[in-house]
Amino acid sequence: MPHVTVPAVEMRGIVKRFPGIVANDHIDLTVRAGEIHALLGENGAGKTTLMNILYGIYHPDEGEIFVKGQRAHIRSPRDAIRLGIGMVHQQFRLVPSHTVAENIALGLPGHFFFPDRAVRQRLQEFARRYGLHVDPDARIWQLSAGEQQRVEIIKALYRGADILILDEPTSMLTPREIEELMTTVRRMADEGHTVIFITHKLDEVFAVSDRVTVLRQGKVVAIRETARTDKRELARLMVGRDVLFRLEKRPVTIGPTVLEVRNLRVRSDRGLPAVRGVSFSIARGEILGIAGVAGNGQRELVEALVGLRQVEKGRVLLNGEDITNRSPRDLVRRGICYVPGERLVGTVPNLSVAENLILKTYDQAPICRGVFLDTQAIASHADALIEQYAVTTPSRETPLKLLSGGNIQRTILARETSGAPVLLIAAHPTSGLDVGATEYIRQVLLSQREKGTAILLVSEDLEEIFQLSDRIAVMYNGEIMGILPANQADLERIGMMMAGVHRAEPEVV
Amino acid sequence: MNTWPRIRLEKRSDTPHWLSRVTPGLSVLAALLVIAVIFGLLGVNPWIAYARILTGAFGSLYGLSETVTKAIPLMLAGTGLAVAFRARVYNIGAEGQLLIGAICATGVALFIPGIPDELRLPAMFLAGALGGAVWALVPAVLKARLRIDEVLTSLMTVYIASELVNYLVYGPWKGPSEWGFPYTDKFPLAAQIPRIGMTRIHYPTLILALLAAVLAYILVQRTRWGFEIRVTGENPEAARYAGMNYLRTAILVMALSGALAGIAGVGEVAGIHYRLRYPQGISPGYGFTAIIVAWLARLNPLGVILTSLLIGGLLVGGDAIQLAMGLPSATVYLFNGMILLFVLSGDLFTRYRIRIELPERVSVLVRQEREEVR
Structure with missing residues (x-):
């Protein structure tokens, strides 16, 4: 053990309430300087909320934050950047029609004219040090998701981030790009950067992190050294019960x-x-x-x-x-039923669960009589599917967008597979x-x-x-x-x- | 260290029900406050002005009857727009569709002989509805076939319709008995919509308007077409995925809103003026004001009944203070513009919350304390 060093980030007793839920319930998080710290949890566990608080997007209702030993009041991302914190969001925040260099220069002080010229030189340095190769003259829309993410990381580093938050960074990447990202992350840690890696994928925790904090329903349930835990334990901590890793696949006689x-x-x-x-x-x-x-x-x-x-x-x-x-x-x-890859294609977020369940049968009996929709039929149809597919929702009238990703997918699956x-x-x-x-x-x-x-x-x-x-x-x-x-x-x-x-x-x- | 309180917008994860209910009302109030400031700058006591508007619009039987009269075209056009906007089809051309409805009604009233008297008015309503619908189909088809933005094209069709009215009343339809004014001849009695007593409330049109609002509500909420409208408006991709026909939905809502605006035009020429006149004489922008009516009702056709009466009252009251307090004629437009601006931007607060942060001077002390503990 190295002797007492000041943690890069210390969050104490963080509470953040949203209407109806406590997204963060007295969370303590300590991230050591120079480590890769995984923040593991299911969707809706509060990982992103906690990091948005650290990055100044949200404000905690209770609790305090220390950055490099100093009490910090982070009121906006600008404050966070000044403290050396950078964040790469799941959805990239880049201007598609501008070049890489222009995007990196965007918002930097000074360089009123031709701001992109000033950044070019340092881009080469980042490429050398961290393996972050990207063409400064390429326009964002021409780049793959992995390359766009590299631009986001460079943007954060350029602004002097030595604490980098990556929010589910692999969700848009190909396996090869994931490999490259992991290499970059390790190199950044070697160079003394601290990385907070938000994920719900167990493999990634083991691939890259030194320590892991597990969140469940807004609370910290465990802190582990990655080397001293295993997949089964983390899965149980994250989900709150044992998870089958082997599904039973019965032999089926293949038909015509x-x-x-x-x-x-x-x-x-x-x-x-x-x-x-x-x-x-x-x-x-x-x-x-x-x-x-x-x-x-x-x-x-x-x-x-x-x-x-x-x-x-x-x-x-x-x-x-x-x-x-x-x-x-x-x-x-x-x-022919279709469960689309993007859940937005298959659902109408502002309509209720019940209405989303009739998206493909709304013009057929018993849902539709003549031109009129049968409210009772819609309700009983919804209740039956909600029960059968164990969709967790306050009611069938709840707008679909308020459900978690897993429950939205259950709703889609219920609609698509219930009709044989x-x-x-x-x-x-x-x-x-x-x-x-x-x-x-x-x-x-x-x-x-x-x-x-x-x-x-x-x-x-x-x-x-x-x-x-x-x-x-x-x-x-x-x-x-x-x-x-x-x-x-x-x-x-x-x-x-x-x-x-x-x-x-x-x-x- | 920052010593000023900071105001920030923070995204809401969820919109409470009551909030989306009160937002339109609060938005109107906020608009009225800003207008009060402008009145103040013009040297008019805003509270007296508002009191006059209120009494002008709702304070007397005459005022009330005028409010209802002006609410009729707003209710008709606003209902249609509420349905179209629900499908995210932005018909901005209701004013033009209204004028075409007026032209068609005039044609049937004056230039088609041989219609029995008792069928004259129904034929005029039918012609106006058809005319408005067809006029609205021009931008609808351009959008569906060539993907041309309907906001621009529907707006441009307003000017075409307006010039068409001008051409007719200055040209071929100019009435020989009208002393050279740009009017057509007066409609025969059978082509005049009956009114209630001494008021200008042409009640058959009012009944049509109320009926339209109720039926439109049922259409949107309770029928499969309404379901298609709502899904298309909320997520066009999901509509395609569910096998819905976007083209059909877009054309349906455009035609419907055009038809209702057209009926509003029939009501104006046959219920108020008894003749076709120059465009501004028929409608002081009812088709545009109906956009405000629809948004203020949060695109709910039943809500349109209320908001059309409210905005109708504002038009009447606005006229009253123009005369009484010597305000410029743009005053009513000021009201309309401000209210639309505030209602649209008021929506922001259903999606975001405001946070006001007071400066924290204590933080310096806390830091020192902490260092001492170390």
């Missing part, structure tokens, strides 16, 4: 083919070929997992299958019938969800499989793909690199295919 996709070609929003001649099939009771780094045509593929995007060439057959380029409504009627779908398409169904909700959603997918639904699962989470799929396809650059039965797939082979290096032998059907 439900979906057949032949040589499909689809264009992206910008009109470029995004899906370039993709063929596969899914049978009753089968989960086909599509692995791959996001942006390799998965989104366009899924949107084409649910009718939200024009198919340029090729055919889609459902139970032998051609359904290429049918309207979304027609496809819904035929039993023929084909279920799930895109990144557990992204951004905590362990408890993830476990539940995967169980629902498996039980759908047992009921004979054909399931297309698109995910970047390889653990999820391996856990659930019967066969695994890998998509790279708009093409399927190969389809392997799950028992023949291993991480290395899949990883090579994801990088576009290796192409599996054509599947023998």
Whole structure:
């Protein structure tokens, strides 16, 4: 143990109340200078609120903060920056049409004219010291999520941050970019920076942190040295109960083919070929997992299958019938259900839980009689699904946006799977969800499989793909690199295919 | 060390129900306070002015009847706009649709012979509604087909409609019996909407307006079309995902709001003036004022009944003080503008809270204490 050094950050008895909830309930947090400190907790545990208080965005109702041993009154991010605190938010705060250098210069004092010229020189220094490479003349909209995040980190460092808060930094990144981020974080710690790493992913805690503080429902439940704890213990602390890491996957007799996709070609929003001649099939009771780094045509593929995007060439057959380029409504009627990757697409946040549950059946009996909606039918429909899918909500009339991410996803899943779908398409169904909700959603997918639904699962989470799929396809650059039965797939082979290096032998059907 | 209290906006995680209820009222109050300052600068005692507005609009039977009269077009157009804005289709052209409704009614009243007397008025209402709807479809189709912003196009159709009225009353429709004024001839008796007693309240239009507000409420809250309108307005992507037809919804709400504005135009020419006149003579901007009426009602058609009476009263009271206190004719526009500004920005406080922080001089002492303890 090094002798007594002053902690970089000390928060004592922090209380923050929002209407109806206590987001932070007497939280104590000590972050040692130069350490990487993970702040672990489920969504809604109060991690981001606590860090927003440290960064001066919110103000605590009670409690005090010491930065480097000095009592600090942080009234705004400006105060926080002056104290050497920087924060990279989950949603980036950059001006898309401006260049990297301009974004970094934005808001800096001095340099009224051509402010970006002054920052260029130091950009090279950051690239050298921390591996933060980024082209100063590139415009933000041209950059990938990982590169944009680098710009945010550089922005914070440029302003003299030696305490850096990263709020769920991996949520938008590809596996490769995550790797690079972890390297950068370690290098920053080596250079004497203190890093606070907000996450709900256990793997990340072990990959990068020195110590971890676990939050649950606004309270600190544990502080651990990362080396002296394990995944099971942290999961239990975070969720408040034991978590299954192995889901039970019962053998299912695979039935006849439900979906057949032949040589499909689809264009992206910008009109470029995004899906370039993709063929596969899914049978009753089968989960086909599509692995791959996001942006390799998965989104366009899924949107084409649910009718939200024009198919340029090729055919889609459902139970032998051609359904290429049918309207979304027609496809819904035929039993194609879709759990979209972005929860905003599948929900209307300001409408109630009950109304969100009828989003796809609002024009059919018993919900709709003639042109009128049957309020009683809507209510009983909602009550039944809320109970069956254990959605935690104050009432069925509560606006959906007030629910946690996990409960919003349960609501979507309830709507999409309750009507005995023929084909279920799930895109990144557990992204951004905590362990408890993830476990539940995967169980629902498996039980759908047992009921004979054909399931297309698109995910970047390889653990999820391996856990659930019967066969695994890998998509790279708009093409399927190969389809392997799950028992023949291993991480290395899949990883090579994801990088576009290796192409599996054509599947023998 | 900062010695001034600081005021900050902080995002709310949740909006309490009561707050969104009282915000419009408080916003109007705030607007009135600012206007009071302006009155003061003009050398007018604002409290006397407000008292006159109140008594002018609501203090006498005459004032009340005028308030109701002016509320009729506001209620009709405001109801339609509330529904359209709900779908996030921003029809700014209600004024133009109102004028087209007036033109169509005039056409049926004066230039189509052979309609039985008892069918003359229904035919005029029908023609006005159709005309307003078709006029509103121009920006609707441009938006749906070519993605042209409906705010601009619907606004521009107002000026076209206005010039069309001018062309007609100065040109082909100019009434031979009107001594050279830019008026059409007076409508025959069968084309005049009956009024209540000596007032100018053309009650059949009022009944239509009340009916429209109630039906629009039922449409939005209780029908599948209303569900489509609300989902489309709240999250267009979710609407697409649920298989809803955006084009159909946009055209439906545009046509509906256009039709109601058109009916308002029929009421003005056939219930008040009995002739088509130059545009400002038919409507002192009812179609624009209806935007305020709709927002003030928080886009709830039932609320529009109340807010149209309130704004109608303001128009009447505003006229009263113009005359009595020698204020410029822009006074009423000042009211309208201020109220809309405050109602729209008042929404901010349902999403954010204000925090006032007092300077903390004690903090220095606390720090010293702490260092001593060490």
